[in-house]
Amino acid sequence: xxxxxxxxxxxxxxxxxxxxxxxxxxxxxxxxxxxxxxxxxxxxxxxxxxxxxxxxxxxxxxxxxxxxxxxxxxxxxxxxxxxxxxxxxxxxxxxxxxxxxxxxxxxxxxxxxxxxxxxxxxxxxxxxxxxxxxxxxxxxxxxxxxxxxxxxxxxxxxxxxxxxxxxxxxxxxxxxxxxxxxxxxxxxxxxxxxxxxxxxxxxxxxxxxxxxxxxxxxxxxxxxxxxxxxxxxxxxxxxxxxxxxxxxxxxxxxxxxxxxxxxxxxxxxxxxxxxxxxxxxxxxxxxxxxxxxxxxxxxxxxxxxxxxxxxxxxxxxxxxxxxxxxxxxxxxxxxxxxxxxxxxxxxxxxxxxxxxxxxxxxxxxxxxxxxxxxxxxxxxxxxxxxxxxxxxxxxxxxxxxxxxxxxxxxxxxxxxxxxxxxxxxxxxxxxxxxxxxxxxxxxxxxxxxxxxxxxxxxxxxxxxxxxxxxxxxxxxxxxxxxxxxxxxxxxxxxxxxxxxxxxxxxxxxxxxxxxxxxxxxxxxxxxxxxxxxxxxxxxxxxxxxxxxxxxxxxxxxxxxxxxxxxxxxxxxxxxxxxxxxxxxxxxxxxxxxxxxxxxxxxxxxxxxxxxxxxxxxxxxxxxx
Numbered sequence: 001x002x003x004x005x006x007x008x009x010x011x012x013x014x015x016x017x018x019x020x021x022x023x024x025x026x027x028x029x030x031x032x033x034x035x036x037x038x039x040x041x042x043x044x045x046x047x048x049x050x051x052x053x054x055x056x057x058x059x060x061x062x063x064x065x066x067x068x069x070x071x072x073x074x075x076x077x078x079x080x081x082x083x084x085x086x087x088x089x090x091x092x093x094x095x096x097x098x099x100x101x102x103x104x105x106x107x108x109x110x111x112x113x114x115x116x117x118x119x120x121x122x123x124x125x126x127x128x129x130x131x132x133x134x135x136x137x138x139x140x141x142x143x144x145x146x147x148x149x150x151x152x153x154x155x156x157x158x159x160x161x162x163x164x165x166x167x168x169x170x171x172x173x174x175x176x177x178x179x180x181x182x183x184x185x186x187x188x189x190x191x192x193x194x195x196x197x198x199x200x201x202x203x204x205x206x207x208x209x210x211x212x213x214x215x216x217x218x219x220x221x222x223x224x225x226x227x228x229x230x231x232x233x234x235x236x237x238x239x240x241x242x243x244x245x246x247x248x249x250x251x252x253x254x255x256x257x258x259x260x261x262x263x264x265x266x267x268x269x270x271x272x273x274x275x276x277x278x279x280x281x282x283x284x285x286x287x288x289x290x291x292x293x294x295x296x297x298x299x300x301x302x303x304x305x306x307x308x309x310x311x312x313x314x315x316x317x318x319x320x321x322x323x324x325x326x327x328x329x330x331x332x333x334x335x336x337x338x339x340x341x342x343x344x345x346x347x348x349x350x351x352x353x354x355x356x357x358x359x360x361x362x363x364x365x366x367x368x369x370x371x372x373x374x375x376x377x378x379x380x381x382x383x384x385x386x387x388x389x390x391x392x393x394x395x396x397x398x399x400x401x402x403x404x405x406x407x408x409x410x411x412x413x414x415x416x417x418x419x420x421x422x423x424x425x426x427x428x429x430x431x432x433x434x435x436x437x438x439x440x441x442x443x444x445x446x447x448x449x450x451x452x453x454x455x456x457x458x459x460x461x462x463x464x465x466x467x468x469x470x471x472x473x474x475x476x477x478x479x480x481x482x483x484x485x486x487x488x489x490x491x492x493x494x495x496x497x498x499x500x501x502x503x504x505x506x507x508x509x510x511x512x513x514x515x516x517x518x519x520x521x522x523x524x525x526x527x528x529x530x531x532x533x534x535x536x537x538x539x540x541x542x543x544x545x546x547x548x549x550x551x552x553x554x555x556x557x558x559x560x561x562x563x564x565x566x567x568x569x570x571x572x573x574x575x576x577x578x579x580x581x582x583x584x585x586x587x588x589x590x591x592x593x594x595x596x597x598x599x600x601x602x603x604x605x606x607x608x609x610x611x612x613x614x615x616x617x618x619x620x621x622x623x624x
Contacts, residue, residue: 032130035143039126043150047119050472051159052112054479056489059412060526061547063161067101067530068549069094070114070161074102082538084550088272090204092170093163096121106490106498107531111161118158118165125366126150128172133370135179135324141373144457149366151461153300153415153468154359156475160412163204164359170200171363174210175331181214182221182327187244194248205274206360209342211249216334217327218242224317224326277349285348286341292406293340293347295397296358299434300365300416302463303394303441304456305372310390311382312375321378328374332367339364356406356414372460376453387446395442399435403427411474418470488592489531492599495590496575498533502599503573505554505563506540507582511621513614514581521579522546524595528577535577542620558622561585561607576600583609 057063065081066089072080073094079087100113129149133142149172157164177193193214200207222238239246257267268275298306309332315321316329343360346352375381403420404427410417420430441459448456488494492502506525514521522545529535538551541563545551554563554571563571576584580596586606590599600606611617 032139032143036127036130036146039143039147039150040123043123043126043155044119047123047155047158048116050156051115051119053476054115054159056479056527057111057161057530058475058478058523059160059162060523061549064526064530064547065089065549066094066097066161066163067107067111067114070098071101071107071110071533074098082550083536086550090163090202090272092199092202093166093204096166097161106493107533108489111531114161115159118161122155122158122165122168123150125169125172128169128176129366129370132172132176132179132328132367133373136321136328136374137370137377141377145366145370145373148369148460148464151464151468152362152365153464153471154362154365156415156468156471157359159475159479167200167203167206168363170196170203170207171210172366174200174207175335175367178210178214178217178331179327181242181245182217182330183324185241190242190244191248194245205271206342208271209338212338213331213334214245215249216338217330218245220317220330220334221327224319224330277346277351280349280351281345282348286344289344289347289352290340291397292356292401293343293358293361295401296356296414296416297336297340297361297364297368298394298397299401300358300362300467301368301372302460303398303438304445305368305460306397307387307390307394307442307445308375308380309368309371310393311386312371312378314386315381315383316374320381321374325374328370332364332371335367336364353409354405355409356417358414358416359412369460373457376457380448380450380453382446391442391446394445395435395438398438399431401431401434403430403434411478415467415471418474419466489527491590491592492528492532492577493534495599496534500534500575501536501573502532502534502575502577503537503539504529504535505576505578505582506538506545506551507579507621508541508543510616511542512579512581512611513616514579519595521581521596524579524597528592528595528597534575537573539571556608556621558618561610563606563608572604573602576602576606581611583611585609
């Protein structure tokens with residue numbers, strides 16, 4: 001009896017062990033492409049499912065701009081905003097989502113399909129992330145880095161019609177091509193790197209930053225590859241080895257400049273809609289915003305990975321691990337530096353609205369995660385002075401953020417701050433709490449035993465999950481402000497048909513003395529345009545809507561109360577949609593309760609009914 005009771009558990013353990021060995025063997029036998037395909041498919045499925053929870057856009061006017069460009073390209077093969085040709089925004093993203101607008105029966109379906117395309121695009125970033133990581137990490141660690149690349153909180157952007165979804169994989173592919181050019185600087189590889197940088201630029205003008213990243217990386221590698229030589233010699237060698245790169249940059253830049261000047265335009269116009277930032281940058285403010293964005297990136301990664309990168313980058317540049325590690329460290333260093341400089345410059349301008357712009361910086365996060373995993377796989381090296389400096393830097397940065405000034409805009413632009421925007425802590429106490437947590441994590445980085453390093457990887461995963469959960473919750477909350485009670489988003493198209501031309505007229509709140517209750521009137525205006533193909537012309541009275549998009553000014557004749565153009569012609573569209581705060585003396589065709597908008601049919605005697613007890617209207621809207 002005792003013998004049998006002793007033997008049976010042993011047999012059970014042997015069978016369990018055999019099963020475990022079998023499962024492990026089968027997992028190891030799965031090829032790399034199988035793992036990558038699985039990561040991409042699972043990420044895509046999760047993001048599509050999450051995207052279904054957001055039924056309406058809320059990042060206006062960006063989402064309206066790119067949906068309009070995609071609609072125009074799908075319909076005509078050209079880019080236009082409200083019927084006016086426009087090529088001042090990145091063209092590649094609208095092309096990528098245009099099929100959604102070409103095949104969908106209505107714009108609600110097109111919106112859902114565009115978000116599905118976003119999910120695929122952003123999930124594909126796992127592939128270049130793996131190929132970058134595999135150069136410095138083991139197979140299983142590189143796959144882990146690939147998984148982290150599609151687990152970062154910023155994948156919430158797949159639920160918005162924004163260029164982030166396309167720029168993320170494009171940025172990582174560009175970094176991969178730069179690394180390939182460093183490994184073997186053939187003319188083909190150098191041209192490939194420049195070509196992918198060009199593709200990234202076509203997605204969004206921010207891609208121009210990859211040019212200084214590439215150039216700085218080449219010069220840095222040349223400096224460390226030739227110890228003992230002068231800086232001039234290192235530069236000469238870099239110029240010789242990367243002749244094709246320099247000739248292409250100088251030649252291409254010269255041709256573009258001459259072409260622009262020949263057409264009477266400034267070279268800055270190549271930046272499209274972002275050219276206005278160039279002249280408005282406040283150089284004195286850039287260092288402060290640089291510091292804030294580095295602190296935000298530190299918080300986004302959870303302190304320890306940031307500190308690990310501060311250690312592993314100088315060690316790798318010094319040659320402690322081999323040439324591939326040096327190449328990677330140089331790309332990581334300059335990607336973070338130049339991206340942060342660019343984002344800081346934008347924040348320093350009037351267009352930056354005194355905000356953190358983490359949404360323009362998160363692209364470097366996978367590179368820093370790879371650096372962190374490299375530090376773990378290298379045995380968590382902690383040279384005394386280097387590690388102390390890294391721990392102190394990583395611990396001190398987050399408390400420097402002026403949380404109360406920045407948290408108001410964090411919902412879309414700075415996800416790392418969202419977990420701190422709770423009712424538990426007042427805004428004034430958040431920096432203290434950040435400081436305590438950062439100090440604890442800095443000490444953990446310094447003194448955690450080497451064999452417990454996997455706990456730090458788990459800490460990174462937990463941090464990304466917490467930030468991502470808060471980002472997703474806030475996105476659902478903003479999207480649900482309209483969509484939770486909307487069942488008739490394309491109400492105008494259903495009433496008059498998507499091929500009918502409907503004019504939408506914006507009257508400012510002040511002009512009509514409108515009260516701010518429920519959905520903001522400007523959001524209602526954009527929602528109607530976003531989901532209705534028939535709304536193709538935008539007009540305004542007194543002051544344009546706050547979207548910086550094409551619109552035509554109208555006036556209300558003081559004597560006749562009729563709408564007229566700036567040339568004095570009577571405004572006579574077939575259908576007009578306005579907010580309910582404005583009344584027209586014309587037949588009402590339909591109403592929408594949620595957007596508080598009314599659709600009218602034009603008649604020759606259509607007049608505006610002046611709001612009672614609203615002197616602003618007469619002063620601001622009328623003429624003649």
